Amino acid sequence: MTALQHVKLGTYYVVHLPEADDFDFWRERARALVQCDVPPDRIAWVEPGGSGDLFAHGERRMPVPPMDAKPVRANRRFVSLAKNAILHSDPERFALLYRLLWRLQSNPRMMEDKADPDVRRIEELDKNVRRDSHKMHAFVRFRLVESEDEEVGEHYVAWFEPEHHILRANAGFFMRRFSNMRWSILTPRGSLHWDTETMSEGPPAERHDAPGGDPMENLWRTYYASIFNPARLKIGAMLKEMPKKYWKNMPEAALIPDLIAGAQGREAKMVEKGALEFEERPDTLAAIDKAIHGCRKCPIGQLDNHAVMGEGPQDAALMIVGEQPGDQEDQTGRPFVGPAGQLLDAHLEKVGIDRRAAYVTNAVKHFKYVQRGKRRLHQNPGAKEIDTCRWWIESEREIVKPKLVLAMGASAARSVLGKTVSISRVRGAPIALENGSELWVTAHPSYLLRLEGPAREEQARLFDADLAAVRQRLEELA
Amino acid sequence: MASQTVLQKLEILADAAKYDASCASSGTAKKNSLGGKGIGSTEGMGICHAYAPDGRCISLLKILLTNHCVFDCHYCVNRKSSNVARARFTPQEVVDLTLAFYRRNYIEGLFLSSGIVKSSNHTMEQIVEVARILREEHDFRGYIHLKTIPEADPEIVHQAGLYADRVSINVELPTDSGLTRLAPDKDARQIEGAMGKVKSDLVEAKDARKRFKHAPRFAPAGQSTQMIVGADAATDVDIVGKASRLYDNFRLRRVYYSAFSPIPDASAVLPLKRPPLIREHRLYQSDWLMRFYGYKPTDVMQATEADGNLPLDIDPKLAWALKFREAFPVDVNRASKEQLLRVPGLGVKAVGKILASRRHRALRLDDVALLTQSITKVRPFIVTVDWRPITLTDRADLRSLLAPKTEQLELFAA
Structure with missing residues (x-):
């Protein structure tokens, strides 16, 4: 002294x-x-x-x-x-x-x-x-050392290289956080050891004094790779807060170069897979007609079939939406001409709706089928396919501007509403649409064709009742 | 399907959670594990334990309990009609993972959300169960953020607030019509009703703690929400207006903006393009202006262009200053704090330093340069002892002089 x-x-x-x-x-x-x-x-x-x-x-x-x-x-x-x-x-x-x-x-x-x-x-x-x-609070990474000795139990050890003389000053932080855990932090300037009751200081250490790995790091790396959004690459922002000098002691950092290299490819793939590069909305029915014939945006468009355009007056007050063209519609190129179309015509006539005054179209523009021998069997379109085709039905609605849309069947309802609804729950009452028009939902006529006996009679009655309600509502709106 | 390992589930359920922007772990009550049986502490400041290459902080283990969902929201990767791989954690698995990560100092805590399985109540109960096991069985004192489901019973949501540091409910889209179109199963009134209930629970708990020292805490880090930007036609005026109403009505700590980014197996009704990251950034800047710089929502709206959006090439503060040039130049030696905070290029800290230093010296341009990031940006708007921007503030091409010169290059441009 x-x-x-x-x-x-x-x-x-x-x-x-x-x-x-x-x-x-x-x-x-x-x-x-x-x-x-x-x-x-x-x-x-x-x-x-x-x-x-x-x-x-x-x-x-x-x-x-x-x-x-x-x-x-x-x-x-x-x-x-x-x-x-x-x-x-x-x-x-x-x-x-x-x-x-x-x-x-x-x-x-x-x-x-x-x-x-x-x-x-x-x-x-x-x-x-x-x-x-x-x-240091952020980037210290403990690794578990399991002792053979039951008495000693688990010991967590970290290797860290601080830039300044901060080890002793930060002992309290780790003690308060991990007070019931046995841990050591080793650095080139000294080390700290906590045994759940007292803190002790040790001499400077070297990297190989600390354990080389921990099985949990595999899960942590998986988490790190999964939480990263490849569409938002911002490398500068990452480097500013996590400079490279820290990377060597962080198990997850080894993944960074590959994540960055793969990011743009992953993003491009997502965009391309969605493949929904719809250009400008077509502004005439003729333009839609032309465009749907070239539409290959979903798998249905890639089958051997023809697009079927809606038909009816461009200023129709009523738009009737079905599910998709069937075998006959596909061959003739017109909507609702097959068995279901004929049944629809009969019911419309019965309640007094003039089909020629309505615009009749389908939720999905192409016929989806599976080949069985010579026959093409109808397949329901999937939710994704209906959603893809919404682009066209929305374009039609924008041009025709019907006061009332009648959706027949769950697929048609989904294409107007964007969600799947239960027909029995929503039929018989109007649903307000965004643009001020209203939607009525009823069953698809092909559903009636599949029923027999009293069940068919009951459904036919309900179908007529829905159509009658639509007719009455149309008169009120006129 | 063969049962999945925890690793496979983690891969799916972390991937499914990454579209939630928030990862904050700050602003909660101070606590530590001294004298307890478990682990964990929160000391006010949040800690980011890692950064992903998307520049986002990784502070919490952010996962979904499950990505099965009965809802069909078009912007969401987990919607019913999407073909993504599905997985489901048990509450105990989430607890074990959280503790294992926490012990190794990977995280500050847990941010748990979930797709809706069976019913809203069932899902919410499962989320609360995770928090209960962590808090009660393991005496975990780290940070917990729970996403609450607006359709769930308010009593279960209340329970969530008693365990969590923060609760949040996403408003999802800035306009009601956007919500009807893109999230047909959700209801704007129900979402806001649930936020209102959380707000009254927060107020009540705070009030109770004033009178009774041991009254239970309720979500001491408050509530937050998230809005998706760029999925519908809402303008920045709509978004800023909505955000400020939310701040006022529900005393939110934060409104997060999330640029809509392409998702795997996307729905057909969405614009599938690169996420509008700059727009998101401008909205955050405007959020900052309102929270720390004394701007009113109307000030920010005045900074927008004719189409109702904030300019992308310059920040909203500069945009405002260029529109209201009569408010400048400002004399740094005399102006009020409010006036200084309006100067483009002067941050809250710089203004504080100017106010402190000018008591000791008459500030010259060189002095101001030492206190700010970039004097070139500030110069046209201030007056110092030795500087006056004579005609600069009146120049018609000031915007082009101050806007960043070059477009940022694409990192991997071909």
Whole structure:
């Protein structure tokens, strides 16, 4: 221990700090030096392992402040910054802090002067240290070491390389978080060990002192790769917050180059697979007719079939939507001409709706079938196929602008509403549509064709009732 | 189907969760595991334990309990009619995964959401069960964010708030007509009703804690919501208006914007193109202006262009300043804090530093340069002891002078 002695004018002092992060030691020495009026340029501060040749012949004994020395003034802002800044790895930090303390004696409010170079520097050091600590909280990765000894149990060990002298200052964070876990953090500057009750410090460590892996890392890497959205690649934003220097100790970082390389391909594939590059909406029925014949946006369009366009007046008040063309419609190119169409015509006539005044079309424009020998058997379109074809029915609705849409069957209802509804639940009452028109839903006539006996009679009655309600509503709307 | 491993489930259910923007773990009550049986702490500031190449922070284990769903929302990868692979975690599996990740310091906690299976109530009960096991059986004191289901019984949602740090309900789309079109099973009134209920629970719990020290906490990090941008025709005026109404009515901590991005097996009614990331960024900037810079929603709306959208080439603050040039230049040595906050290029911190420093010196342009990121951006709008932008603020081509010069290049442009 250095003995104290009275201050000598013009002496150079050398202060050796016992630890690189020992704020209390620095504060005690700095206070005495200020009280002895030793100007900043006459002190060399040397941390362990640092060089002190600058003032090789400097005085190592501390001066004794006079009895009547004024108390040293330092405001709270300075102290809180200094406690952090002293953890910085910049060897000049002690001198900077002393210079600030020295200047504070004559200008107690100087910390407010944000344009002052010394103030700016201490704030920068403080910021760097806070960032390093924050990154330590974030990027330490524990690996489980299972002991054979039951008594000892699980031990979690991490290897971390901080940039500044922050290890000791952050012991509390890990203790508060993992208080019931046995853990160690090893760094090149020292190590920390917590046994669920006491904290102990150890010597500097090397990477191979820590375990090389943990089975859980496989799950973590899977999570990391899965949570990444390839359509939003923003590499700069990632690098800003997770610079490459940290990557070597993070198990997930090894995936980054491949994730980036694959991202654009994955995104392009999603866009292409959706393959829904509908251009401008067609603005005439003729344009729709032409376009649907070339439409291959869903698998149905790729079968051997022909598109069937809706038919009827362009200013029809009623639009009737069916499911899709059948075998006969596919051959004739007109909607509702097969058995179901004939049944529909009969019922329309019965309740007094003129089919020629209505616009009749289908939710799906092509015939979906499976080949059985010579026959083509009808297949229901899938939800995705109906949704794809919505583009066309929406275009038709926009041009015809019917006051009332009658959807026959679940597929037709889905193509208008965008969701699947239960026919029995929604039939018989209007559903308001976005553009002010209304939708009525009923069964598809082909459903009646599949029934027999009393069940068919009952359904035919319901179908007529729905049609009659539509007719009445049309008269009210006219 | 052969039973899936936890790894396979994690792959599917994390993938399904990535369209939720929020991963925040900040702003909750301080707690730690000293004196407890388990692990975990929250100390105010959130921690991002990793960043994905999409620039998003990974703070929480963000997964779905299941991606089976009875709803058919067109923008959602998990909708009923989508052909994605499906999986389902048991509550215990989620608990084990959360704890295993937490012990290795990978995460701050859990963000749990779910597709709707069986019924809304059943699903919500399962979500709450995960939180209950974590909190009660493992004394977990990390962060928990639960997505709540607006159609579920308010009593179960209340239960969620008692375990969670934050609860959220997505409004999904900025307009009611967009919601009807793209999320036909959802109901805007029901969503807002559920948010209103959460708000009153929050107020009630806060009030109770004022009077009784041991009253239970209810979602101390508040509630948030998310809106999808670019899936419907809503303009930025619509979106900003909706966001500010939500902030006012439901005391939300945050409104998140999520640029609609292409999803596998997309529905036909959606625009399948690159996500409008810049637009999303501009909306966040406007959100910041309203939350920290004293801008009113009407100020932001005034910064939009004729089509009702914020300009993409310049930020909303600069757009506002260019429209209201009579408010500039501002004298940094005399202007009020409110005036300084309107100067493009001056952030909240820079304004604080200017206000503190000008008590000690008359600021010159060089001084201001030390306190800000870029003096060129600020210069046309300020007056200092040695600087006055004589004709600069009146120049018609000021916008082109200040807008970023070059288009950002495509990273992998062919």
